[in-house]
Amino acid sequence: MKIRACDLLVVGGGPAGAAAAIAARRAAPELETVVLDRQRFPRDKACGDGLGPGVVARLADLDAGEIVRGRRPVERLKIVAPSGAQVVGDLPAIGEAARGYVVPRAEFDDALLARARDAGADVWTESRLIEVVSPGGGLVRVEASGPDGPVSINARAVIAADGARSDVRRLLGVPYNDSAHTGVAIRAYVERPGGFDHMAFYFKRELLPAYGWVFPIDERGANVGVMIDAARFRRQERSLPDLLRDFLRSSGIEDLSPARSRAYMLPFASYVPPLVHGRVALVGDAGSMINPFSGEGIAYGMAAGIEAARRAVRAVRAGDEDRPFDEFDVWFRQRFDEHFQASARAKRLAQRAWIADFGVRAARRRPEFVREGIELLVGEGTALSWRSLARLLVHGRG
């Protein structure tokens, strides 16, 4: 078996892992960063491909804004209630940009991982982590299998960004989210000459508190899909492709022959497990960092990857190596807990179709409700206070 040593090992080359690797290399070019991913890139990932303003802000932070430059920006978002009532509002600003994009993950993830390679990270694809031998003491030893056979890697710190079914999380003995804090979703691609007008969330009765989506990519095509809570999915009898077909039919786009459908699960941040385990930190889906209301996970995963990498680099440089992710868990919760809790509250309300209808009706009359709703979905809003609810009840009536 080959033996290899590095300063920082990032497991998973998706957005959370690639962002971590870029941040580490930019902060400390003298430290060796290795990224391990079991797939060959470009690789597909089941996703709505929606990059919210939070992703745009993190790309700017990494000086990687050119990945989306020249693409069609999304500036407005449509929310459709179960009754068919709709509102359209602006995307919130995070950092400088109040805009997002829709970029197929096969392209986005490949471009971001290429940036990590350009920044000097050693990227090994088709290389799968199999075992975490010693997460707590001295160095972390992991075993992996790559194109040239098995390899043993000794790292000073490990960032686990290996997705919703994280092997690292399982090997550390951290249980996956239960079905009350997990969603399932399926996406497909459709084409229509003339394209689609808005990025749209359709809150359909059979999916509540989740929704179906139409996210336009360019002048012709869109990513379409449905998400549903895992617990609700189990209680009903239809498959995800059936739910998608029903959604497309009820939204008037059934004739477009959806192609390349693909489903996966979403660990919601209504439950975030302990994130730091000795010299290992969980980030992205591996740490259940998905907004429980919207299903958006890329922005939070990238933010966590960047922060974890910067902390690890600082600790290694300072010789404070035993605790490379000191306070990272606390930082993450302070930064996002309130937002996730407010999103979870909004989601609980949206469980009932009449409340979802009521909310959208109220929002048609009060623009601040549109803003608050959109900030919970794709921003970093925390505004679902009792005061907002009382105002909603007053203004939603009629």
Ligand SMILES: Cc1cc2nc3c(=O)[nH]c(=O)nc-3n(C[C@H](O)[C@H](O)[C@H](O)COP(=O)(O)OP(=O)(O)OC[C@H]3O[C@@H](n4cnc5c(N)ncnc54)[C@H](O)[C@@H]3O)c2cc1C
């Ligand atoms: C259908 C669907 C629609 C969604 N829509 C959106 C959306 O529109 N916008 C949004 O922001 N979020 C969306 N999400 C959530 C989003 O896809 C995730 O939050 C995001 O991909 C998390 O990024 P990540 O880097 O943590 O993990 P991933 O993107 O899953 O990357 C993990 C990587 O780890 C690698 N890996 C796994 N195990 C190992 C191993 N043992 N060894 C080595 N490598 C390994 C994998 O090959 C993979 O490349 C959606 C999710 C689903 C399922």
